Amino acid sequence: MPKIIEMPKLSDTMTEGTLAKWIVKEGDTVTTGKPIADVETDKATMEMTSFFEGTLHKLLVKVGEKIPLGAAMAVVLEDGEEAPANLDELIAKANAAAAPAAETKTGDTKADTPQRATSSLLPKAPSASRRPAARSSSNVRVKASPLARKVADELGVDLSRVDGTGPGGRIVRADVESAPKGGSGAGGKSAPATPTIRPVVGPEDERVPTSTMRNIIAERLLASKTQIPHFYLQIDIDAEPLMDFRSQLNATAEKNGGNKYTFNDFILKAVIRAAGTVPAINAAWDGDAIVKYKSVGLSVAIAVEDGLVTPVIKQAEKKTLLEISEAVKDMASRAKNKKLTPDEFAGGTITVSNLGAYGIDQFSAIINPPQAAILSIGSIRNTPVVDSKGAIVAGKRMWLGLSGDHRVVDGAVAATFLAEMKKLLENPALMLL
Amino acid sequence: MPRRLSYRHALREAFDEELARDPMVVLMGEEVAQYNGAYKVTEGLWDKWGDDRIVDTPISEAGFIGMGIGASMLGVRPVMELMFWSFYTVAWDQIVNNAAMVRYMSGGKINCPIVIRGPANGGTGVGATHSHTPENILANFPGMKCVCPSNAYDAKGLMKAAIRDNDPVMFMESTKLYGEEWDVPSNDELPDGELFIPLGVADVKREGSDITLIAHGRAVITCLKAAEILEAEHGISAEVVDIRTIRPLDEETILESVAKTHRAIYVEENKPFCGVGAQIAYMIQSTIFDELDAPVLRINSLDAPAIYSPPLEAIQLPTPEVVVEKALSIC
Numbered sequence: 077m078p079k080i081i082e083m084p085k086l087s088d089t090m091t092e093g094t095l096a097k098w099i100v101k102e103g104d105t106v107t108t109g110k111p112i113a114d115v116e117t118d119k120a121t122m123e124m125t126s127f128f129e130g131t132l133h134k135l136l137v138k139v140g141e142k143i144p145l146g147a148a149m150a151v152v153l154e155d156g157e158e159a160p161a162n163l164d165e166l167i168a169k170a171n172a173a174a175a176p177a178a179e180t181k182t183g184d185t186k187a188d189t190p191q192r193a194t195s196s197l198l199p200k201a202p203s204a205s206r207r208p209a210a211r212s213s214s215n216v217r218v219k220a221s222p223l224a225r226k227v228a229d230e231l232g233v234d235l236s237r238v239d240g241t242g243p244g245g246r247i248v249r250a251d252v253e254s255a256p257k258g259g260s261g262a263g264g265k266s267a268p269a270t271p272t273i274r275p276v277v278g279p280e281d282e283r284v285p286t287s288t289m290r291n292i293i294a295e296r297l298l299a300s301k302t303q304i305p306h307f308y309l310q311i312d313i314d315a316e317p318l319m320d321f322r323s324q325l326n327a328t329a330e331k332n333g334g335n336k337y338t339f340n341d342f343i344l345k346a347v348i349r350a351a352g353t354v355p356a357i358n359a360a361w362d363g364d365a366i367v368k369y370k371s372v373g374l375s376v377a378i379a380v381e382d383g384l385v386t387p388v389i390k391q392a393e394k395k396t397l398l399e400i401s402e403a404v405k406d407m408a409s410r411a412k413n414k415k416l417t418p419d420e421f422a423g424g425t426i427t428v429s430n431l432g433a434y435g436i437d438q439f440s441a442i443i444n445p446p447q448a449a450i451l452s453i454g455s456i457r458n459t460p461v462v463d464s465k466g467a468i469v470a471g472k473r474m475w476l477g478l479s480g481d482h483r484v485v486d487g488a489v490a491a492t493f494l495a496e497m498k499k500l501l502e503n504p505a506l507m508l509l
Numbered sequence: 510m511p512r513r514l515s516y517r518h519a520l521r522e523a524f525d526e527e528l529a530r531d532p533m534v535v536l537m538g539e540e541v542a543q544y545n546g547a548y549k550v551t552e553g554l555w556d557k558w559g560d561d562r563i564v565d566t567p568i569s570e571a572g573f574i575g576m577g578i579g580a581s582m583l584g585v586r587p588v589m590e591l592m593f594w595s596f597y598t599v600a601w602d603q604i605v606n607n608a609a610m611v612r613y614m615s616g617g618k619i620n621c622p623i624v625i626r627g628p629a630n631g632g633t634g635v636g637a638t639h640s641h642t643p644e645n646i647l648a649n650f651p652g653m654k655c656v657c658p659s660n661a662y663d664a665k666g667l668m669k670a671a672i673r674d675n676d677p678v679m680f681m682e683s684t685k686l687y688g689e690e691w692d693v694p695s696n697d698e699l700p701d702g703e704l705f706i707p708l709g710v711a712d713v714k715r716e717g718s719d720i721t722l723i724a725h726g727r728a729v730i731t732c733l734k735a736a737e738i739l740e741a742e743h744g745i746s747a748e749v750v751d752i753r754t755i756r757p758l759d760e761e762t763i764l765e766s767v768a769k770t771h772r773a774i775y776v777e778e779n780k781p782f783c784g785v786g787a788q789i790a791y792m793i794q795s796t797i798f799d800e801l802d803a804p805v806l807r808i809n810s811l812d813a814p815a816i817y818s819p820p821l822e823a824i825q826l827p828t829p830e831v832v833v834e835k836a837l838s839i840c
Contacts, residue, residue, distance in 0.1 A: 223771050223802040243838060249771060249802045
């Protein structure tokens with residue numbers, strides 16, 4: 077009966093060994109306890125001894141090979157014994173028995189590989205497999221106890237319409253039980269969070285499941301429009317000085333190969349400077365307090381395929397016009413390639429949305445919560461204007477819009493902010509001071 | 510009038526009855542015989558049973574606990590007293606590596622029917638090194654059983670079960686309870702003729718519907734007082750579950766109660782880190798998550814060595830007021 081020498085467990089933690097050296101060769105006589113090979117384990121190179129006596133018939137592994145615990149390494153035959161016909165089968169059997177250990181190891185290695193998240197476009201994408209009851213039908217996270225969720229499921233109550241009376245506003249069972257089925261809760265949040273008007277989908281219409289980004293846009297903007305009391309201001313500015321100023325800078329750049337500035341770069345700089353002059357705009361509503369930000373985190377709305385993202389220029393007040401210009405170019409190109417990291421979406425305190433490039437003269441953007449203001453920038457247009465002497469002349473004008481959270485800022489504050497922006501953009505050299 | 514009996518007297522009755530029932534039962538420990546026990550738990554037993562059954566040992570926990578463990582492997586049923594459970598660390602290797610492991614390591618051939626007992630509590634001004642509560646540490650070892658009675662009735666019934674058990678049983682008492690009295694019926698008042706409480710059966714000490722207070726040892730008494738305040742002053746009906754034995758643990762009684770009240774707090778005089786309450790809170794949330802209407806809370810001794818200053822020590826252990834406050838935070 078041939079004996080199969082298998083990889084022994086030479087250290088308590090090894091799962092495989094590497095053959096460092098065969099001490100014996102085919103045809104040698106082996107005895108129990110006689111060294112036959114050197115094996116490298118995870119800890120050290122160890123001498124491996126034979127558990128069998130007989131003639132070494134065949135070496136199955138080569139120096140340098142990694143051998144799982146229990147896998148066949150060599151065949152020993154009793155003196156005078158012929159190799160049986162089914163030797164390969166016996167070897168395969170030994171290796172098959174060793175295989176599970178090797179597989180487990182591969183599995184472990186995989187589990188240890190960190191999952192990189194850089195490909196994700198937006199921070200903390202909610203998992204598709206999330207328990208349905210953990211979110212209300214409007215996809216807004218609600219705070220409810222496990223029991224409240226279970227009871228809500230049973231009774232068909234939409235948790236987003238229930239007021240929580242538990243600690244920290246948590247919805248507890250009693251809140252769910254006192255809420256009418258599918259209706260508003262005891263206290264009753266009046267705004268229906270579920271879209272009640274569903275589209276009719278015809279046979280030729282397409283129903284495209286929403287992407288994570290689309291869900292987040294929907295969730296955040298619905299929250300903004302339903303929770304933030306928006307008000308809207310517009311101011312019309314003379315864009316001619318800005319056009320001249322930009323032409324001068326870019327003409328120099330063209331000659332010297334420097335940075336080319338967009339109109340938006342100046343707008344961003346003006347927002348940052350105006351936020352420094354009117355800091356009340358750089359704030360957020362926090363339930364029972366107003367948070368006044370020390371630094372300006374400038375969120376820049378960038379359109380991408382199937383949506384938009386708003387990466388943030390952090391500590392924008394410390395950045396020069398050139399740094400801002402370069403930062404925006406960099407973020408825009410990485411946004412298109414989905415290379416922005418979750419960290420780059422955090423820390424925004426005010427947002428700029430510019431649709432001028434699309435020929436839009438004027439619009440009113442929805443506030444990017446929890447910020448208190450968003451700027452809506454239109455295109456530069458040719459239009460007749462009345463000059464200081466009362467004559468109608470050809471002019472270059474641009475609308476600046478501001479949507480404000482009236483809980484945080486009032487009309488006069490926002491107007492002062494826009495007036496400051498107008499002053500800066502109509503005297504662009506001021507921005508470089 | 511039902512018979513009133515102190516916690517120490519109830520334990521003494523359990524010893525006396527077991528000494529009479531089984532000639533292999535012996536009591537050993539520092540000053541358990543001639544001095545009647547440092548806390549007088551074994552009072553009168555040496556007079557009655559003599560040198561063969563009640564044995565004084567030198568101050569050498571590793572030695573005499575080891576001796577008891579060895580004797581138990583040969584069929585003796587020793588009840589070993591640690592003057593304070595705080596001294597268990599001296600006999601650590603004997604308790605953990607021999608007592609708790611021998612049945613497994615011998616493939617079931619050797620049992621270790623020993624009881625190691627004594628007070629394990631803080632709050633008495635004896636300092637950090639005499640105030641340890643190692644029930645969580647000992648219950649961590651498979652093979653070990655761990656009992657923490659909260660009153661005289663349970664102490665007697667559980668001690669009898671511990672002595673008859675074939676595995677090592679760590680029996681933790683409280684010097685703060687030794688002198689307190691409870692109703693403990695005499696044997697002739699009982700249908701079975703004796704008071705015997707199997708290990709691993711929790712006891713609902715008070716029924717309630719709004720919140721479950723779970724505890725072991727003296728913390729059960731704290732919970733019962735808290736439950737009275739909750740009822741009288743806040744209209745909250747608290748159920749109090751006394752787990753009585755930490756290992757084996759009666760999970761069913763705990764889960765049934767929490768599934769009824771939907772809120773739970775674990776109260777113990779042990780330290781919080783890696784405590785018994787941590788294990789039970791985990792067990793509750795992982796088993797009946799959907800029954801919970803609030804997070805499971807824990808109340809422990811403050812996470813510091815037993816404080817020697819009496820005014821500070823008084824607030825180190827959970828009080829009924831703290832239990833009430835925590836209960837209100839989730840009700």
